[in-house]
Amino acid sequence: MMIAALFDLVAALAQEIDPDYLDDAGRIIGSPAAGPKPQHSGDRGGWAQFATLGFLVTGVSFIAWRIRRSMTAAQAARS
Numbered sequence: 001m002m003i004a005a006l007f008d009l010v011a012a013l014a015q016e017i018d019p020d021y022l023d024d025a026g027r028i029i030g031s032p033a034a035g036p037k038p039q040h041s042g043d044r045g046g047w048a049q050f051a052t053l054g055f056l057v058t059g060v061s062f063i064a065w066r067i068r069r070s071m072t073a074a075q076a077a078r079s
Contacts, residue, residue: 038046 038044040046041048043049
């Protein structure tokens, strides 16, 4: 009983300090609508973040293609 009362007291205090606290309490990942919309190119979710993701995917795909091509050539040379 004492622990439940203490938890309720802490939850009420958190609600007064930050009304959005209990919305994300107990979650590792916050709600999808959390935070402001991106306003600058470097903000989370801005075009620069998506461009960086595109460059990373393109780079890793290129490296995988080169490795695959080298493996195929090495197998053909052995046969």
